[in-house]
Amino acid sequence: MNELKAQLDWQQDSQGRLELRVAGHWTLNTRKPELHSVFDSLRLPDKELPVRVTVAAWDSSLLALLRRLQRLAGERALELRWLELPDGVERLLQLGSAHPIQPGASSAPGGPLTRLGLLAIGLFASLVKAATFLGETCLALLNLARGKARMRAGDFWLALQQCGPGALPIVALIASLVGLILAFVGAAQLEAFGAQLYIANMVAIGMTREMGALMTAVIMAGRTGAAYAAELGSMQANEEIDALKTFGFPPLEFLVLPRLLALLVAMPLLCAFADALGILGGFVIGAGLFDISATQYLNQSLELLNLTDFLLGIFKSLVFAVLIGLIGCHYGLASGRNAQAVGQATTRAVVSIIVALVVSDALITLICTQLGI
Template identity: 75%
Template structure:
């Protein structure tokens, strides 16, 4: 109790000095000290001059209580339109007061407005930088693959098998569902046209060719883009935001070999298998429509499908699936490693990765189809 009585804060009017009313502050201004009522002290001087002078004497200790007092005192002076001077405050108190008086958020500088030519130039520079960065990343991945072939890459087999289980067997249910529905849709669309000519049997031809050459590989790739490509971007982006990749570099583990190669190799192994699986289920979906709606017998449907499908058609779908696997792995991992250092950046990187993967899939599929058409494949 004696210590509490000793630790007191003093605040009282002390006359006039150079035309200004002096408000004397002394003692210990801490949370534990007993403090006078500011409103009572303020109202005790009825006729206040236009200027007020805060005089600090024998200030033993202070903390945030003193800052709160000064802020309240400044508001009272502003309400009565009086000038408050506090030149003899400790330097630390004055610095904190300036920080408290500063606006919470600084006004943002107005961005310059560019004309159409300038915007076009900036877009060209942005595209150039993105292409250079992408080419550099692909080159580093190729070098890492070369080290892997020489047996010098830092790659753990456990990481590869974990990634393979995630993008292989883990994707079978959704691939099975989508491939079956695509086969059903192709059969329905073809039947609507072929029924007018009494050529329902050729539903098998259309479904078999459409699934093996185009839809099997493309639909599987789109599913893997939303499922695996987004997961790669989010996983690596979270590691980048949490500085785990920096920790790997500090300990001498190359991120490309340790993180990218297992995921890329897992996609290269699983995508052709998933493509073949999707082809089979798509043909099965077409058979359900052919047999259930148009009474095409199972042997006749299968013979019609196998007669039309050649080895070139089957291999074309497998080659497309390999190209799509490369695009999904490279784009997803690249956006994950290029992610920013916060949660918002992880979401943005994942969104950009999925969008660019799908665009790359469609463009590459169109180019491969155009080349094969020109070559007569």
């Protein structure tokens, strides 16, 4: 049986000019000649090096040879001219010759004014995308109200189970600890005036108007908002959303509406649950450190607390639910198509949600204060 060989030698063309010939089988399991010894065996009379590639079989070994030949010709200031390259080899050589991005190299050209302009353009593009997403979501909600939205009830119940009962343990833990902290910090100040009984008032008002809704929203931002961004970002990377569009399923109605509606249902219930456990946590401090009975604590809580305070917290939870759902889904749908982009989208979603929660809470509180609510 003849042994397969790889050939690399000099030959003359029909006009008597020297050219380097690559022939035979250039595969991993064949013996190959040494490039430097063949290359240095002759000296070319001009600065052009014709290379004729007529191989019977090839794999990455041929590409490695041609890339080494390119580097060697560059060192000798020779211009390569390829002859009879196999199909696909020229394209692979172009990809291999592409200059990689140097670590630490800046991709932003120009000075500070140019970078400021690019930043403004990027910010404007982000605002356009966000406004488009918000408008399309409003249209999807309108279709839902008219009974024409393509949303599956099963998706809604699954999303509700994940962001509702699934979040109860962590919400219960955080709300109880927040109530304990509020009571303990307030008791340290009220004790100086002998007014420890007013711990109940402070905890009740603080939990129902502010901390119950805000802490629940922060928990849901890290738990549910991040999950929405990661789920939709993974679907974007796997081209599942493109497949939905191809089959005529609107992604906003099919993917966003169930998640948004589930949050709108779950957040007020979780907020009321957090309010109750926060007040219970304050009672633990009041009863354990200051001997306040359950009857005294309950009566004192209800004396100052009214329905307006409770409904204000519920209203905030609804606003927070909309922010969590919209921002999480927006960053998920706007994600790139690789694993790194999905991680970046999830991180941006959580950061943006928390900033939006704090800003919206401050605005609502300011408006309510000005209106005397």
